Amino acid sequence: MRPAARLQAAIEIIDRIRQGLFPPDRILAQTWRERRYAGAKDRVAIAGLVYAVLRQWGVVAALAGPGCAARRACLALLATRRLPDVPDPAAAFAGEAYGPAALSAAEAAWVAELGAEPGSPPAWAVANLPAWLEAAYRQRFGEAFALETAALNRPAPLDLRVNGLRATREAVAAELAAAGIVASPTTYAPLGLRLPGPVRLQHLPAYRQGRVEVQDEGSQVAAALVGAAAGETVVDLCAGAGGKSLAMAAAMADRGQLHCFDTDATRLAEAAGRLARAGATLARCRPLSGDHRELAALRGRCDRVLVDAPCSGTGTGRRDPLVAWRLTPAGLTDLAALQGRLLDLAAELLRPGGQLVYVTCSVLEAENEAVVGEFLEQNRHFAPRPLAGAWQRHLHGEMPGSGRTLLLTPHRHGTDGFFVAAMGRDNASSPTA
Numbered sequence: 051m052r053p054a055a056r057l058q059a060a061i062e063i064i065d066r067i068r069q070g071l072f073p074p075d076r077i078l079a080q081t082w083r084e085r086r087y088a089g090a091k092d093r094v095a096i097a098g099l100v101y102a103v104l105r106q107w108g109v110v111a112a113l114a115g116p117g118c119a120a121r122r123a124c125l126a127l128l129a130t131r132r133l134p135d136v137p138d139p140a141a142a143f144a145g146e147a148y149g150p151a152a153l154s155a156a157e158a159a160w161v162a163e164l165g166a167e168p169g170s171p172p173a174w175a176v177a178n179l180p181a182w183l184e185a186a187y188r189q190r191f192g193e194a195f196a197l198e199t200a201a202l203n204r205p206a207p208l209d210l211r212v213n214g215l216r217a218t219r220e221a222v223a224a225e226l227a228a229a230g231i232v233a234s235p236t237t238y239a240p241l242g243l244r245l246p247g248p249v250r251l252q253h254l255p256a257y258r259q260g261r262v263e264v265q266d267e268g269s270q271v272a273a274a275l276v277g278a279a280a281g282e283t284v285v286d287l288c289a290g291a292g293g294k295s296l297a298m299a300a301a302m303a304d305r306g307q308l309h310c311f312d313t314d315a316t317r318l319a320e321a322a323g324r325l326a327r328a329g330a331t332l333a334r335c336r337p338l339s340g341d342h343r344e345l346a347a348l349r350g351r352c353d354r355v356l357v358d359a360p361c362s363g364t365g366t367g368r369r370d371p372l373v374a375w376r377l378t379p380a381g382l383t384d385l386a387a388l389q390g391r392l393l394d395l396a397a398e399l400l401r402p403g404g405q406l407v408y409v410t411c412s413v414l415e416a417e418n419e420a421v422v423g424e425f426l427e428q429n430r431h432f433a434p435r436p437l438a439g440a441w442q443r444h445l446h447g448e449m450p451g452s453g454r455t456l457l458l459t460p461h462r463h464g465t466d467g468f469f470v471a472a473m474g475r476d477n478a479s480s481p482t483a
């Protein structure tokens with residue numbers, strides 16, 4: 051494909067992503083299925099362009115408004131020389147076959163104006179954040195604001211978790227090495243392997259036979275901190291496609307009960323498939339209905355409940371650069387309310403002395419410390435349980451931070467952004483207290 055055709059393909063993909071279709075890697079994969087004629091080099095170049103634009107959406111917003119179409123976004127970035135591998139706007143928008151339509155007179159004038167006075171984008175734009183979120187990120191990261199937001203906006207490595215039910219980390223690393231893939235052990239997660247770049251996992255026996263799963267190291271750490279052990283009764287209340295359920299099943303050595311719930315039956319079906327492929331027989335996956343009747347028999351009986359809550363996903367900017375742009379102030383308030391309700395629901399399931407673990411992939415205080423603080427305020431029969439002990443038992447190295455709650459970030463820990471807090475139910479309190 052010629053450069054202009056690649057640019058047009060990228061424009062169409064960005065418009066699809068902007069229409070609410072995400073995450074980008076899924077839309078890209080879907081596009082390649084539809085456009086089988088795109089060769090490997092074209093795919094790499096087009097994906098590179100798509101991510102280059104999405105990672106500069108703050109600059110686009112400052113120059114052209116956050117809601118602009120992808121064509122205008124590309125023009126703005128080209129005019130200010132922010133898309134290095136694309137010819138200048140006049141060449142790229144010359145009206146070539148399969149390329150973008152030729153520049154209109156108004157567009158040409160706008161491009162000339164932007165190019166003459168490119169200016170410096172404001173801090174929120176450089177950070178790829180909508181302006182209203184800048185204060186929350188500054189409050190979170192303080193002096194590290196620029197470094198953390200830059201790290202949140204860079205591509206993530208590919209992390210795998212070795213399935214402890216089927217293999218050891220050393221054996222899988224050797225198996226991958228024999229296939230020419232260099233994998234290094236992750237810093238904190240004892241079963242994690244980090245690959246330097248993307249790999250077509252579907253072709254690897256280690257993946258097909260359930261010896262490895264894709265899981266960011268931060269997610270592996272969060273699952274390990276639940277502390278699920280063989281023989282226990284554990285609930286994963288928001289199990290989704292099962293990332294953390296799989297890790298807990300292995301930590302439990304496939305002994306005990308692991309109850310996986312989610313309101314999304316499709317994602318939960320995926321979890322069931324992955325658990326079967328991993329050889330985990332202890333898990334039971336059930337979609338959660340509005341009246342939560344599926345939970346009735348578990349009330350007051352569970353040793354541990356994980357609430358891996360639906361959240362803004364602001365910790366996952368490395369994979370989904372538009373994540374902060376989809377959030378609104380009202381949406382954030384709604385999320386915090388839902389997170390609080392899920393904690394209340396989870397609390398009812400615990401036996402006296404049992405442990406509630408709250409996880410988000412958000413870096414925002416409003417979804418993390420504020421939600422946990424409110425829960426503890428309203429539920430005096432729960433107390434914070436420092437994570438330092440669980441870290442020592444289940445993870446490598448020193449626990450970062452205070453030891454009470456945990457915030458992992460891309461800049462400091464090389465993971466997605468994750469928040470983890472644990473709370474214990476009083477031994478004395480009755481299940482209905």
Ligand SMILES: C[S@@+](CC[C@H](N)C(=O)[O-])C[C@H]1O[C@@H](n2cnc3c(N)ncnc32)[C@H](O)[C@@H]1O
Nearest residue numbers: 288289290291292293294312313314358359360
């Ligand atoms: C962060 S994701 C879970 C990710 C999953 N635990 C993993 O490790 O792969 C949050 C999940 O919460 C689910 N969810 C949303 N509202 C819910 C509710 N009211 N009750 C239970 N699950 C809910 C979503 O469908 C989504 O799968």
